[in-house]
Amino acid sequence: MATASTAHDDEIALWISLSLINGLGGQTLCKLLSTFGTPSSIYSAPISQLKEVASEAIAKLIAQGPDNQAIQSTLDWLAIEDNHLITLADKTYPKLLLEIADPPPLLYAKGNLDLLNMPSVAIVGSRNASPQGAKNAEDFACALSELGFCIVSGMALGIDGSAHIGALKGSGNTIAVVGTGLDIVYPAKHRDLAHQIAQRGLIISEFGLNTPSRPQNFPRRNRIISGLSLGCLVVEANIQSGSLITARLATEQGREVFAIPGSIHSPVSKGCHSLIKQGAKLVDHVHDIVSELQPFTGLETIDESETPPEITDNPILTHMGFDPINIETLIERSGLTSEQLSAMLLVLELENKVATLPGSRYQRIA
Known part of the structure; x- marks a missing residue:
């Protein structure tokens, strides 16, 4: 008879196997779980019942049973220290993600799982950040992290990377939500940053190992960035920026949206100005964010009475x-x-x- 630990490992293997079925998306997997309860129950169900929830092609693939050979590389990866797989059935699954319309059934993770349920702020923006934009992202991330927030971003070039760097300069609490498998670092320029985040923060992905960088993955992962967070700060963004997708998703998920204004002549300010016109809160100080989110966090109120030092300009x-x-x-x-x-x-x-x-x-x- 299997021990409890062995039974848990067997169930994890079935979660992985389901996630690797070609064409079985997260929403259909959630429907299967809602109908049958557990992965083992899904694999035990008659094909006639499976076809009532999933397509005939998917039902036939499930009826073939788990592909033990395909899941072995993921099991080997999970055996490495600080590598994790979080499922909808786990207590560590982020509570805020359970509130969104399409929560990922599985999350691959590397690092500190405690961050998943910390009060968090998403910081996103242009990959082609201006020097001032990069500094703003870094400074806001550092200040917010020191005040008790975890900084969530996508580890992309530009604003995302600066936000993670700022958080690491502060408390170190930061989550990178990536659009590849966790055995791949993308972009390659952020290899050192990825290692720092894995050591002090957390990297997560809904995509299985060996998933390469595909354009469609990044808009999809944005719902997780916003979903993990109480609010989303857009630092710089042009009108076509993927950051505006994250802001829209944040609004749909009932999260607060903040935007930093910029020069009327700068293309990377146009997206922020558009968000402000649509109702996003204009931000020029970290207090603007904390005053909105503090009631939902249990964190201490910030003393805003300090007078800023007078600046002598060159x-x-x-x-x-x-x-x-x-x-x-x-x-x-x-x-x-x-x-x-x-x-x-x-x-x-x-x-x-x-x-x-x-x-x-x-x-x-x-």
């Missing part, structure tokens, strides 16, 4: 403003020569107060 920064600017316009505004400006801009860049942009343009960093 005259070159004053001439620059906050929009990208070319050297010719800066010469005209400042009255300085090209050589004088170049020397001053180099110093400001080394001080991380100015960034060089493509097209010989410059932008100050607040």
Whole structure:
């Protein structure tokens, strides 16, 4: 007779087997689970009953029984420390995800599972972030994480990566929701970041091992990013940005949506401005987010009475403003020569107060 542990392992194997059936999507799997109760009951059901819930093709594949050879690589992966498989039947399954319309039946995870039920904020935005946008994402993530929030994002280039970096500089509590199998790091440039998140935070995916980067995977994983979170902050986004999909999903899921405004001339501000016009809360300080979410978290209220220090501005920064600017316009505004400006801009860049942009343009960093 199987022990309780062995029985649990056998059931996990059946969960994996069902998830690997070609054409069996999450919604149909949830219907099967709702009808039959457990994976073992699904595999034990007559094909005639299976066809009442799933297509005939899927019913026939289930009736063939579990593919033990196909699931072995996943079982081997699960044997490695800090690798996990979370199912709808597990107590550790994120409670907020149970509230969304189509929760993933399985989540592959690597790292600290305790983060799944922490008060969380999603931070998303453009892959082609401006230097100021990247800094905003990092600063907001760091501050929110130090205040007790877990930062959720998608580990993409740009704003996502900056949000994870900021969280790691703070408490370290961050969840990366990825669109590939967890044996693949995408994008490859974030390999070191992925290792840091796995060590201090958590990486999760609804996709099985060996699932490559496919365009359709990323809009789908966005519902998990928003679903895990109490609110979603969009830092920068153009009108076609996938971040707006995440914001729309957050609204549909009853989550708060926040957006940071930017220059009226910047394409990556257009999406945020559109969200604000539609009712998203305009954010220019971390208190704007915390004041909305604090009642739902049990976290302590922040003292907002501190007066911000007075800032003495550099005259070159004053001439620059906050929009990208070319050297010719800066010469005209400042009255300085090209050589004088170049020397001053180099110093400001080394001080991380100015960034060089493509097209010989410059932008100050607040």
